[in-house]
Amino acid sequence: DVKVTQSSRYLVKRTGEKVFLECVQDMDHENMFWYRQDPGLGLRLIYFSYDVKMKEKGDIPEGYSVSREKKERFSLILESASTNQTSMYLCASTGRGETQYFGPGTRLLVL
């Protein structure tokens, strides 16, 4: 069974804090993705990575950065959290096929 795990299901942080969201996949997939999900807006791509140490900006990269030091792990970093980054964050991975496999999501609240 394919598995994508995210480090936290729920997270509460304060404005200005540095926030790390971790995602791990056990399928040896090349490609990994970070999305945020907001009501009425669907899923919006923040960043994706197609190989170790390689990354590309998605549609809404502002205020975020990413790190991929190992193939199985893709981290999303909020350098200085703001209230408008309160959202559901979803990680996904895919191999050479097209099916994306998703983690359970992290619901982040920034106060």
Add this chain to the structure above:
Amino acid sequence: AQSVTQLGSHVSVSEGALVLLRCNYSSSVPPYLFWYVQYPNQGLQLLLKYTSAATLVKGINGFEAEFKKSETSFHLTKPSAHMSDAAEYFCAVSDRRSSNTGKLIFGQGTTLQVKP
């Protein structure tokens, strides 16, 4: 540029009734198309996908979708709704030119409510 439009942000049906969730796409080349389902407080789970084989695609939980090139549509159907089908459904498209990265473009989602 590719895009996906899901018609209707909320759909309500009675238990046992037909489920029809609409999805239209735009793509300059034949696309790969997907339907995902998201249950409350969970990630997305693949329901079915079209990758240029048969135009009628069967998925899990009794769902199916038909690719209609002339209408640029990929509507999701289920003959008889069950209470457990209540969830949010997302249609997505992948440009074959970028298929090696696995990037998808998602629609805005349709929330399905099933009434007893």
